[in-house]
Amino acid sequence: EAQVTQNPRYLITVTGKKLTVTCSQNMNHEYMSWYRQDPGLGLRQIYYSMNVEVTDKGDVPEGYKVSRKEKRNFPLILESPSPNQTSLYFCASSEDISQPQHFGDGTRLSIL
Amino acid sequence: GESVGLHLPTLSVQEGDNSIINCAYSNSASDYFIWYKQESGKGPQFIIDIRSNMDKRQGQRVTVLLNKTVKHLSLQIAATQPGDSAVYFCAETPGTGNQFYFGTGTSLTVIP
Numbered sequence A: 001e002a003q004v005t006q007n008p009r010y011l012i013t014v015t016g017k018k019l020t021v022t023c024s025q026n027m028n029h030e031y032m033s034w035y036r037q038d039p040g041l042g043l044r045q046i047y048y049s050m051n052v053e054v055t056d057k058g059d060v061p062e063g064y065k066v067s068r069k070e071k072r073n074f075p076l077i078l079e080s081p082s083p084n085q086t087s088l089y090f091c092a093s094s095e096d097i098s099q100p101q102h103f104g105d106g107t108r109l110s111i112l
Numbered sequence B: 001g002e003s004v005g006l007h008l009p010t011l012s013v014q015e016g017d018n019s020i021i022n023c024a025y026s027n028s029a030s031d032y033f034i035w036y037k038q039e040s041g042k043g044p045q046f047i048i049d050i051r052s053n054m055d056k057r058q059g060q061r062v063t064v065l066l067n068k069t070v071k072h073l074s075l076q077i078a079a080t081q082p083g084d085s086a087v088y089f090c091a092e093t094p095g096t097g098n099q100f101y102f103g104t105g106t107s108l109t110v111i112p
Helices: none
Strands: A004-007 A010-013 A019-025 A031-038 A042-051 A054-057 A076-078 A087-094 A107-111 B004-006 B010-014 B019-025 B032-038 B045-051 B056-058 B062-067 B072-077 B086-093 B106-111
Touching (some): A019 A087, A019 A107, B019 B086, B019 B106, B032 B072, B045 B062, B045 B072
Parallel strands (some): A010 A107, B010 B106
Antiparallel strands (some): A042 A054, A087 A107, B004 B019, B032 B045, B032 B086, B086 B106
């Protein structure tokens, strides 16, 4: 089954404690991205990757890092999480920028 | 930056009626448009897409209309069913650049 898998689905942690949200897709897609979803703001792109070893900032990259060492994986790293990063996060993938994205089921992060 | 907006944050319709969800975009160079459906606790799910060289595209019970003159996109759902209750997002990609931009979403409630 074609899918985008995120882990964990839920996480409550404290300010400053580094965390990583993993994302994996099994569709051999080149394009992957991370979004955060906040009430009234819709989905905002954090980072995206056009292919292995190619990553670029989206609209809200501050406080986040990503890596794309393998085609299937695109982890989101919060080196020093802060409460304003409390949000619902989605990973997505597509063949390229001109195809619809497939989304994971989301990761709800709470930073205390 | 890009701006993708929706005309109404909420919409209620009677079961069996047709629903129309609207979206405005700001970049006249945008060339690819997508509608997503998001159910509670899940990631956005692709419904239908349209490219800028088309004005209309139909799927199963859904139609997307694109008016490039006024930079307006609409999603029409025929014979709306309770299972159509969800938040609907429009998204677009510009002619240049590699990002997806999402609207803030319209919450559709179907009244039995």
